[in-house]
Amino acid sequence: MNALTIHSLNKSYVPGVPVLKDLDFELAKGEVHALVGSNGAGKSTLAKILTGLISPNSGKISFREGVSENVVMVLQELNIIPTLTVAENLYINSLPGKFGIIKSAELLNRAKKALNKVGLAGIDPAMAAGKLGVGQQQLIEIAAALEKKSSVLILDEPTAALTGPEIELLFDNIRALRKKDVAILYISHRMDEIAEICDRVTVIRDGRRIATHKVAEVETPQLIREMAGSEVAAFSSAKQNKRTVEPGLTVKDLHAGEAVKGVSFQANRGEILGIAGLIGSGRTETLRAIFGADPRSSGEMYRGNQQTAFSPANPGEAVAAGVALVPEDRKLDGLLLPLSITANTVIASNRKFVVNETADEAATEKVCRQLAVKCDSLSQAISDLSGGNQQKIVIARWLLCDCEIFLFDEPTRGVDVAAKGAIYTLLQQLADEGKTIVVVSSDLTELMAISHRIIVMSNGRITGEFGPDEWTRENITAAAFAGYDSTERSAA
Amino acid sequence: MKKPGFLKSVLLAAACAFGLSSCGQQESDKDGPDKPVVALVMKSLANEFFKTMADGAEAYQKEHADQFDLIVNGIRNETDLTAQVNLVEQMVSRGVDAIVIAPADSKALAPALKRAIDAGVTVVNIDNQLDEKVLAEAGLQIPFVGPDNREGAKMVGEVVAGQLAKGDKVAIIEGVPTAFNAIQRKLGFEDAMKAAGIEVVSSQSGSWEMAKANTVAAAILSEHPEVKALLCANDSMALGAVQAVKAAGQTGKVLVAGFDNISAVGPLVQSGEIAATADQHGDELAIFGIEAALQILSGGAAENQKTRVDLIVKK
Amino acid sequence: MNTKRFLTDYGPMFVIWLILIFLFGSLSDHFLSSRTLSTIAGQVPPLVLVCCGMTFILIVAGIDLSVGSVLAFCATLFCLLIARAEWAVGVAAIAAILAGGFFGLINGLFTVLLRVPSFIVTLGTLKIAFGMAMLISRSETLTVGMKLEPLISPLPGPGVPVSFIVAVLFVIAGQFVLSKTIYGRHLIAIGTNESAVRLAGVETTWKKISVFVVTGLLTGVAAIFFAARLGGANADSGNGFELSAIAAVVIGGTSLMGGRGSIVNSFLGVLIILTLDAGLAQVGADEWVKHVITGAVIILAVLLDVLRGGVLPGLAARIRNYKK
Known part of the structure; x- marks a missing residue:
């Protein structure tokens, strides 16, 4: 039936x-x-x-x-709704109440049971959901x-x-x-x-x-x-092994906020470095700190073979130094939703004084063709596009800048198979051009398919590093949990 | 010294507004408990007329510092009733002996003043007379010390009428339509025009403000090119009207009259750009009010008292 | 194609204005005269200048409630310097403009660097500027006589004063900055999603602060024209001015949520508000009826903008579809 x-x-x-x-x-x-x-x-x-x-x-x-x-x-x-509590979010259109006054005890009880079902037993239903x-x-x-x-x-x-x-x-x-x-x-x-x-x-x-x-x-x-349809998703799992050991980005003992507690790694030019780890392990925060989006408390960073430290105070300085970040949450941190595709694409690269609409549209058209963005016109609002096409635009804006180092945070979240293929191909192309690529992803299959090397973050630290011959789902997962064990032990 | 006095009153007003009434209290305690404290509650201190009134009262207090203490308060906007009601209540809780008030509204302040009187505070009404009916209903007797606005406006109107011919047309720029003195002045202008057989073709509110009056005056001059005079219910509005007349290229052809005699109109009266204004002697008005309050406090009778209004014209 | 875009962008507002003109023209025998239009042209400049700045502030999702008081302070300072200190008009003008810029800087620094909502900060500076205007003027009205006459007397050719021409130049410059410069495009982007703009490597902090400073400076310029028109100023002069400015800008279709706005439409918004003021005064409408009508026009204009943005094009598309 x-x-x-x-x-x-x-x-x-x-x-x-x-x-x-x-x-x-x-x-x-x-x-x-x-x-x-x-x-x-x-x-x-x-x-x-x-x-x-x-x-x-x-x-x-x-x-x-x-x-x-x-x-x-x-x-x-x-x-x-970030300012309401977890419990209120759960029952927003059926809050238990009498004469319009919420019955808090009943609400919290019901919320606790509901949270248990999805494995969130440890969450206090009275805390703000935005946290x-x-x-x-x-x-x-x-x-x-x-x-x-x-x-x-x-x-x-x-x-x-x-x-x-x-x-x-x-x-x-x-x-x-x-x-x-x-x-x-x-x-x-x-x-x-x-x-x-x-x-x-x-x-x-x-x-x-x-x-x-x-x-x-x-x-x-x-x-x-x-x-x-006719075009088969193009994504070559056969990676060319042109790995060099010329450093592209070196991070030494980076500390930032609560989440990043001493991260050191080196990403090489022409290499895709994957960062695996659990949600909340500090991967996003690490990328943001490198990019200057959040303040760093200590640590040193170097670009290429340079001896002088690279220390951007804000994203503007990072971009000027040739670093790009594709953020985790494109709706919140990436897209200018009501604005046009062109406005979204040229936002990072335009540094002149007067707008040149013709040049902007030409540049946008070129990258959109390169990434096979599906749209009716370039003046269309980006909110009309599907998730995959929106993600392509966020990536496209960095192709218009002269960037050497690309930081990708969950580049294929909410993206369909065909667009995923296009993004993987692009990552490979960028690596082949000698750029330095760092990819954070929660999809292990994806990481193992595209990375030349994978490092694992756990509880704000790097807890493992694997080459293609060494990694397995088991050892990466083990490393992802390792940081939490050691903290508990050291705390005890 | 004008400025320190003003600063002091501003600080006191701020302190009282934040409920720190004890700061003023201590001052008076120091001088001895027997000396009465009089609160002067004004309308807009942004209006020069009331500023003059407050300055006059403070100068008077300095001369008679041994007899009483004075607290001066005002509101920003002449129509901000709530703020004035709050001021009255703050003064009562501060424990003043008398309140001398220029009410922002002739009716709405009665309940607050009744509470003050019930609390044992002597109240004297100056400048803008409280509505007699409302006072009677509340069972209140509050002496009024002040000028006759209608009579004053009539005097100003007569000067203008004297320079016009029967059948000429004029316009009135009113104050805030709910204010007692605005209504009185409008009536006074109308009395004078009626007596001289002059027609009032338009009467609109300029809200006591220079910019608003300028806009209204400009519109009236466009709409009624035959208008021979603009009768303004205060001098700020008269200044705005003078500029509108100038912009219309009618200087000398359209007369402007004001009310209050603020300092800025002095030269304009002498140059003829303003035909006449009335001086209600604001500085003395508050003093008369304070004297009346002190008299009642020392056992005197509460009586209404008319103060003088002088006509100011080119010398 | 550009003509078409010009018409769709500015046409509706222009039509509303024309409707008002004809409405008052039919209600009053003297409204459609060069004198009325020249009077309105003389009243326009201060509000237009402030609205240029206000439009930018609303575009970056801020608000400035202090413009009325800052205008009063600058105008009072300007008149004080000329009348009492006997400064040259030009020097006094520069001082007044810088004073406005100073208040704008305070607003910007507190809003952007210290993250106090602009609504609160500018509510504070509203009070401060008003209080300071009172202090420096000692509550007196300051007049400057004929010294500023050249700014406001109509030019023989076009029949409008210098102040009006200056205001129109500012509108053209403002619209150019907004739609043709990278700075302007970045401001719009900041208004839609500041975090995304920052992560695109675009400097946002000083851009936002600059918007408040520019508004302050423009308010200073507005104060000069304001004092010129009234031949003087007092501390109460700017009473309610901020609300007129916000109303004009919002009538012009600028979003209070940020990310959308047009200087030319704000200019048309000012024309609508002032034409309404002048027209209602000319037909001699009752004081309270004026308030009711002005309020209704504000709501109607904004409603029209909402319809233009969403419902009307949808309807048009549906009709086109149906015809197919």
Whole structure:
């Protein structure tokens, strides 16, 4: 029996540019149904229509329950209200109360139980949600969705900010819901997750349904072919081993804030250096400190073979010295959402006095072609683009600067398979040109596929370094936990 | 010395506003407990007229320092009722013996003053007369010491009428329409015009302000090119009107009249750009009020008292 | 194509202004006269100059409530220096402009370096500037006689005063800086997402401070024209001026949330506000009716801007779609 049937759905934001075209789709009750597709295929639009956030131009949606209130969605972008407490965020539209006064004890009790389910037993439900890390905030959103007792649950990239054990807990929750006949629409780019948790998978491309398969009967390469259409995701796993030992960036005993407690490493020119570690291990903070975005308390840094220390007081000085940072949260720290693609691309490289629109557009067009950015026009607001294309623009702005050192923080978060391929290819190209690349990623498979060398951070320190012949999932994971053990021991 | 006195009053006002009333208290205690403390509660200290009044009162206190202590307070905006009500309450809690007040509103201050009287404070009303009906309803008897604004405005209006012919047209620029003295002055201007057979074609508020009056005057001159005079309810507005007349190229053809005799209009009256203004002797007004308060405190009768208004014209 | 963009950017505001002109023209026999227009042109400059700065401040998601009091302080200082200290007009003007810049610097430093919200800081400087204006003027009205007449008397050719021409030049320069310079583009970017701009390696701290300083300096210039028009000044002169400025800028479609704004539209906003003032006074509207109408026009203009930004284009697109 279907929990949800969609017939011939059409939607376009801009006339003549359809996002969904005659889309048919069925979601059975008690199934986990994966929805996959590349940049701008229409996945997020479909999800938003299902929850009633936007309305379609035409088409029919019928629910088993007859009402759409039962559809609950976890969005790709975080929607936590940072100043409210964790508990208030969990039950924001169903706060228990009498005469408008919140029953705090009941609220906190319920919140504690909900947090337990997603493995956040250690979190105080009365603390401000904004104080949590991105991964934990994502779990709060998931917990809130689970609490809503829905008959249809939509998860849009739910694991984007989660680590291994957290993902396992999420999957346990999904399995439990499936048993209760909840229909789950699972939007993701991670093929291994789909293989593990989903029953069926539907591929959409350019707003149309291409195929629906049983997960057990389909192989990843076929899905990728269907998503990409004619062009196959280009990402060469065969890395050229042109490693040099010419230093590109040397960091010695860097301390910054609470999170970075003595980090030393050397990244070489022409090399992609991966940084692995748990969420909250200080990887993001390390990159920000190098870039001058956060103050450093001590430590030395050198560029290339230079003997004089490199010590940017702010990001402006870092950029002037040829360092680029692609931040972890592109919505918060990367994008100028209401502004045009061009404005977003040239923001870092424009240093003259008078704007030259022609030159700006020419430069933007060139990098957009190089990165295969999908858009209608360069004057389009960047908020209209899909996550993958937005990420490409954030990267593109640095290609217009003369940068030697590139710091990438989660470069493929919320990015589809095809865009991932394009980003990997670009990283490899930059390395081949002799640039120094540092990549922070929570996706171990990704790190092992693209890095020439991986260092592991744990609790603010480097706890491991591995070459391609040495690393395994096991030894990297062991190193990622190592820092926490030693602190406990030294504290004891 | 003008400035230290003003500074002192500003500091005192600030201190009292922050509830640090003890600072002033200590001062008076030092001088002896028997000396009465009089609070002068003004309207806008931004208005030169009230500033003169406050300065006059302070000079008078210096001469009679052995007889009483004085606290001067004012509000920023003549229409800021709340601030004035707060001031009255602060003065009562500070334990003053008498309040001499120029009310920002003829009706709204009655409840606050009733509380003051109930607390044993002697209240004297100066400048802007409290509404008699409201006072009667509250069962209050507050003596009024002040000029007759209507009579003063009529005197100014008569000077202007004397330079015009019957059937000529004029406009009035009023003060804040709810203020008692604004209404009185408007009535006074109208009395004079009616008696001389002159028509008032427009009467609009300039909110007592120079810039606002300038805008209104310019609009009136555009709309009614036949207007022969602008009768302004205070001198600040008259200054704004003079500039509007100048901008319209009508200097000498359109007369301007003011009220209050602030220092800046002196030269303009002599040059003829302002035909007439009225001097209510603001500096003395507060002194009369204080004297009346002291008299009542020493057992005298509470009576209304009219103060003089002088006409100022080119000598 | 550029003409089209010009029309879509500035056309709607211009039309609202024309509607007001014709409305008052039909209500009053004397409104559509060169004298009325020349009077309005004389009133425009101070508000326009302050609005140029205010637009920039709103674009970087700040606000400046102190402009009215700073205007009063600068105007009072200016008149004091001329009338009492007998300084040359030019020197006194420079002093007044620098005084305005000083207040702007205070606003900028506290807002940007110490991270006190601009609303609070400028509320503080509003009080400080007013108090200082009172102190230096001793609450008296200061007049300067005929010394500033050349600034405000209409030029024989165009029929508008020098002050108006200066104001228009500032508007053109301001719009150029906003839309044609990297500095201006960076300010817009800062208004949308300051953190992202900083992480793109763009200097943001001093850019934001500079906006407050420029507004202060412009307020100083405005004070000179203000004093010229009134032939003097007192500490109460700037009462409510900041609200007129914010209203004009917001009518011009500048977002209080930052990241969007136009100097030319702020200029049109000023014209709308002052035309409304002049028109209502000319038709002799009741004092309180004036307030009601002015308030309603502010809300309507902003509503129109909201419709222009979202609902109307959506509707137009839907109609086009339907025709297809």
